[in-house]
Amino acid sequence: MTPRNAIGGHVFVAGGLATGGLRYAAEIGAEMVQVFVTNPRSWALSDGDPSEDAKLAESGMPVFAHAPYLVNFGSPTQTTLDNSVAVIRHALRRGAQIGALGVVVHTGSAVSQSRDDAMRQIHEHLLPLLDEIPEGGPDLLLEPMAGQGQMLCATVQDLGPYLEALDHHPKVGVCLDTCHAFSAGHDLAAPGGVAETLDALHATAPGRLKLIHANDSKDACGSKKDRHENIGAGHIGEHAFGEIMRHPVAAGVPMCIETPGKGDRHREDIELLKKLRG
Template sequence: MTSPKSLIGAHVPVAGGLATGGLKYAAEIGAETIQVFVANPRGWAMPEGKPAEDAKLLERADVPVYVHAPYLVNIGSPNPETLTKSLASIRHSLARGRAIGARGVVVHTGSSVSQTYDEAMAQVHEHVLPLLEEIPEDGPDLLLEPMAGQNNMLCAKVQELGPFFDRLEHHPKLGVCFDTCHAYAAGHDLAAPGGAKAAIDALVATVGEGRLKLVHANDSKDPCASGRDRHENIGAGHIGESPFADLFHHPAVAGIPFIIETPGRAPEPHAKDITTLKNLRP
């Protein structure tokens, strides 16, 4: 039996309109799926959508869409204002995601900052579980993205997703976004023989089958276990090309979309990264 093909795409700029700009850039670089911001990634503003642009994305069911929540979101923050704004921002991303037919909303797992790990995880249970309950059946999944491993991060290695899933009661709308650069920075040596397989095996053993919903495919400017989240173009960093081929061949990754978030301000480097991944894809 042939495994389903993983679509390969990119986080795309939306200048000129969420659909108009995003789909135009996707076509230029050969992206089969896209990820977008629906708000300023470094701010708290929650803009309304433009119905005409939303409709264009809904019409393009052949190009699956994912939303990345703003970077300021921190569901582990001890600051009540930050937590309140974070939850509002996630709700906004989920609502906008549903309006454009997004399959998932990616959220960083966050940091405890100055409070204890247990205190931070208690508020994850208290505040994020009700948020999951609000998502309608046809709404996007909430995809937790482990971090690179510095500054009291609540989750870096994939095994640390376990407490999140436990506290969120393994909710059916909860999934995982696996970022290769983050995983490598956190200490999963994807570049070692069998390293990519070992990381995905550990992820599945921790959260169960079917929870991996998206892969952020990024090479790393820094060595394994650096704790530094600095993306590099595919094959140009410390991970190299072959671990991405290994990921494609893992049964748990079959059919899972790959999204690049690699450097470059013009279409050429992104088009090259997507071509490289397509050539590595079975």
């Protein structure tokens, strides 16, 4: 029997990481959750609440953490690079404390320097952090972006050089964002588009898909715009999400919505994905 995809979302944690997060998960019918373990738009690091961490770790809910958006190991700015090291070290430690299966990180941009220099920085500064992950700790999940500017990783094929820079470390996984992939040029809405994309992902990063960000797109394929839409309300369309769950590469991989709105709209997106799961 094909493993079932757990379907959930990024949850609001007002009231506590576990207390608020699990309450919101119940409200929207989530079977898995993604959380921020520190401010997503700041370099400041939060130690968290040990009691809340323990509740989340012991909840039985599959949990993923998302690193702050500022992280960029390809940046030519030394301060950004140093802060990125500190933030990911912190996120991996906090991920272990809450029992996270993975910590999602955006793959970054070369900004004004060459891709070769950016990749060398990834090898020198990100790879050592992977060796610090404790036994049973979370994987680091690379999330390719929509292809804006000098992004280092947008298409699934771009994961090849990135994984090579990280020596194909066993603690590296992939988080595939459907909106990003579509905007980067993978036409998930076209006949055969889902299979073509996931087959290419398997060829480039076999066995590394650990999480799917299930987001429709406000913009057309290849737009290089990162604008999420509710499931079935964008250019990807609901049919593609059912195809993803039926493809062997995505079998049993958790799916997390990051769609507009909250409450009722998130519950509707999750209910639709569950229906498509069949």
